Amino acid sequence: MNRLSRIFQPITVVPKNANSTNKDFISRSQRLMLELGIIHQAVPGCFHYLPLGMKALSKLINLVDEEMQSIGGQKIIFPTLVKSELWEKSDRSNDMGPELITLKDRHNQNYILGPTHEETATNFLSTLAPMSYKKFPLLLYQITSKYRDEMKPRFGLIRSREFLMKDMYSFDVNENSALKMYENICVGYDRVFNRIGVEYCKVKGSSGTMGGNLSHEYHYPADVGDDKILNCHKCNYATNTQLLEEHVCPNCGEIKNVTVQNSIEVGHTFFFGDKYSKPLKAHYVDENNKPCVFQMGSYGIGISRILAASLECLSTEQELRWPDSIAPYNVVIIPPKRGSKEANQMDHLEVALYKNLENYLPNLKNNILLDDRTSLSIGRRFLDCKRTGIRFIVVLNKRSCENPAIYELNDIVKQEQLHLNENELVQYLKNNGKDLERINKTA
Ligand SMILES: [Zn+2]
Incomplete structure (x- = not known):
């Protein structure tokens, strides 16, 4: 029997912001999660997850596991320590620059704490003897802690330095099959976000430092979000405004009937072809026994971010409101x-x-x-x-x-x-x- 008196839930009081222009502005979900003993800050941008937070997190992870496995994903774990030279080969160490947390081991080898694992996943395949085309497509995913040295960690789990992410990598033998894979994963993503039950917006993405050809983003609308989503009410097109010069619908040219709203990115899908498989030499062998590079995609879901962002969307100033799907108790x-x-x-x-x-x-x-x-x-x-x-x-x-x-x-x-x-x-x-x-x- 679950007895409330036995649950470790340290209640604290977080001082209210003097005003919203204060640079230490605290978001609603952040304040309530800290006050009500859901999480506790260890150092800026890193948090202890307490029992109620853990229970919600486990539900979310189970939900994501079910949907990823139902589209063929196989769960694995990659190590957090990643050799820096892999990121030099893919030419991403400069793009991410100071956001990468770097360290040296006792043998003077340089490492980073992985913020994402495209290089790791691709390199892993390249270290195996090239497998027959018949073994593909392959879809691998993990749910592990990722690291990003944010200049300004903010809003608790919404923009933290250590965070839990579901990252998934697809390996296909040609573009056609890779695009089918991409479509299938988008269907799985829709199911994840429908099951969580918080209203979301799916938009055509900007690829940022990922490069690449095709991407979609999943957003929760929230005032504290760093992104801005344009919704065209004439043609129902939605996109991240990073792609746009002005607030004009890129699909139909509408100017008046569009709204722009702040939002929090909670999921992302990318198809990027051979961007990583080529430099990192990840090959399969085709029907003529010839080595060929993979067509790849990567697919993220911000697990710890969803925990906070869903509370940001649903809670009142004084009370937490969870989606039924991940509430610690109903x-x-x-x-x-x-x-x-x-x-x-x-x-x-x-x-x-x-x-x-x-x-x-x-x-x-x-x-x-x-x-x-x-x-x-x-x-x-x-x-x-x-x-x-x-x-x-x-x-x-x-x-x-x-x-x-x-x-x-x-x-x-x-x-x-x-x-x-x-x-x-x-x-x-x-x-x-x-x-x-x-x-x-x-x-
Ligand atoms: Zn439009």
Whole structure:
């Protein structure tokens, strides 16, 4: 049984910004995640993930694993230490420059802490004996910590120096097959973002330091985002404004009927052909036994960034709101205060309810919490749970002593309070937690 009193959740107070032009401006998700013990800053841009944050993170990782594997991705781990000479061969060390974290080992060998692993993945294939074209396409991915020495780490997990990223690499034997692969991965990405459930925008990308031929970006609209997305309401085209000189739709030329919105990039797909396979000499052998270079793509999802960005999109100034799909807990049961008349009459009804909900709603297994801090009033515990972002709050009060027992259900997202018997409560959670269905395939 998940008991709130056992969960390590250090509550702190983060001083409010004097004003939004303050250069140390703190975003809403950052402040709430720090205050409510979801994360804790270790050094600027690096964070401890605490138990509630970890639980949300595991759900997100499971969800991404399922979708990547359903499109044929195979999970691996590349080492974080990458030989600097690989990045010199691909000519990227200059592009990234001071953002690369570099170090030397005791043998005076230069390394970087990988911010992304195109070179590593390509070099890996090049060190194998060239494999037959029949073995491809191949799709490898990992979910590991990446490093970027940000000049200004900001907004907690949104722009940090150490972050968790899902990075995936595709190897195809010709462009046709590579483009099919690209399409298929975009379908998988759409499924990931639909399942997370935060409204997103998919745009044609600017390739930045990746170079390359074809790319798409996935964005969450948010004021604190560093990107700007142009939406054309005439032809429904959307693009990153980095590509544009003015705010004119590049698809249909519309000027008036366009909006530009700040956003946070949370996913990215690239097709870049032989950009890495050529300099790093990654080959397969074709049907005539001739060595040929791979057509490649890379595909990122900002795992830790999504955690924060989804909270940035959904939360209020005072309270966290999680997408149902990754909320650490979906339901909390609050029994009466210890020693009250109701508590004495109830005889651990909350434990029976907890078990029944788990039985009738297997999707909720391990997603229900019992707020057993019964030295505190119901009101105080209610506010704590609401602030932490638990969507369904079930309160046991005087009416729960009736036969049959009546429970007070608060749906924080719908801002509804209902008085239901156990069957009705089960039914409500079944109908309204539609995302619970989808989560719990993964939880
Ligand atoms: Zn247009």
